[in-house]
Amino acid sequence: MKQNTSSLLLIEIILSVFFLSLASIVCVRFFSHANTLSQRTEETTQAVIVAQNLAEAFRAGDDASDSFEAIEKLYPHAVSDSDTGAVTIAFDEDWKSIPASEEADYHATLSVTEEEAGLQTAEITVVGTEETATQKDPAIYTLTVSSYREEVAP
Secondary structure (H helix, E strand, O other), X not given: OHHHHHHHHHHHHHHHHHHHHHHHHXXXXXXXXXXXXXXXXXXXXXXXXXXXXXXXXHHHOOOHHHXXXXXXXXXXXXXXXXXXXXXXXXXXXXXXXXXXXXXXXXXXXXXXXXXXOOEEEEEEEEEEOOOOOOOOOOEEEEEEEEEEOOOOOO
16 A cells, blocks of 8 residues: 555646646746747847937937938937938947948838928938848838928029
């Protein structure tokens, strides 16, 4: 009878360890998903802040050159392309502006897409690299901003 009781106790302990292991696996999956979600949220938040800063700098100027000057004051490492009218800014993993020649984790691009009757529209896109992207789409955030520029008569 004693052997029967000890074997039942052993089976009970084995089943308890099995269910504890299953519960641990589920908890680890939840924690890893929560970590990924937290990183994606932080990335999106920082991308929104950068896009809003660029939008405000774009709207602050009286014309495109004033806007680009405001952006360069805000982000000294900004690189503007006079041919396309685009400004590109490189960021490290802590979202600090870095020179374009360095290896960047994120990029923000402001490009003027439309100009008509004093209304300028710009598209701001913040993208991550393949290593930093937590989403399938490398574009983390896109913002379209318009600004009316009063035309001055010559």
